[in-house]
Amino acid sequence: MKHLLLFRHAKSSWVNMDLLDFDRPLNERGMQAAQNMANYLSQHLPLPDVILCSTAHRTRQTLSALLQVYAHPVDIALRRCLYHASEAVLIDEIAKVGTPDVLMLIGHNPGLEVCAHLLCGTGDEKLRADLASKFPTAACVHLTFDISDWAEVKQTKGTLADFIKPRALDVD
Template sequence: MDTVLRLMLLRHAKSDWGDPSLDDFDRPLNPRGLKAADMMAGYLSETCPPPDLILCSTALRTRETLAELLPFLTVDTDIQLRGELYEDSELDYLSLLQNLDTSAETVLVIGHNPAIEETAALFYGSGLVEGYDDMAEKYPTGALAIFTFPHRSWSDLGEGSGTLERFVKPRDLEDDPEL
């Protein structure tokens, strides 16, 4: 059977704009963002296979989002802080993903908009139509899209090659008694 690759695209949780002297790179999560990141971490641990590889932007708000996930990781996971996820946040992450030199089958990317949203839109080829419509309308902070690809290698990823399995926003989990 062919390998199925799984890609999880997580936009960082809500950041704090309260200190105008901070550079964009140095903005932390606000209290609502910390709560959302914790809820998404719980959701991931309860419903998804653990990632083999996490690629996280070096910006403070993405690293704080990652920190909320760490207690939920149940396996050894390769975690890479990648500056290009912040620097290329106005683009998409296709090239970065196609150039991954890894045998990881499940990759979690914690990044920024518009690149997270653009990447998700670019990969969508089939799957959850309601999720795609929801995602296309708005990809809010803390939201997660999960794609699968019937490929053996990350270099095979391309436009329209993914199947959207789920699109989940923090507010979707607020009323979920399981989390």
């Protein structure tokens, strides 16, 4: 059984309009959401063996929040090609990973959302309807696949195991 976690970067800042989109950081709300999600994901979802992350500033900051709470060894690959990648590029990058059991991809919409829809074949109807309505910043999709190698992801559809949105977390 393989687990794929598609994690959209947290909310970015538009304060400095002189910055290129690639260089935009997370805003305060995004930093908090990234931390809250990192805490939740580390306690409730399988821990990733490999993380593929876009090299954009906001995705690297989202990754940083995860690394503050993950205490296990994880291989991290920063990939420029994931910046605003299409779903086809995302699926190709996933297919190249090999055999790790748990893979996380940190990226951007609309590619990440379209990728989630393409790879989601079955799962809880309420979760699927929720995913179909919106994939907000800092949300994470958990898909499972009955495959032995990520190269097979191209020929199969996953099962939606969970869809976590930061606003749904109970944070005191």
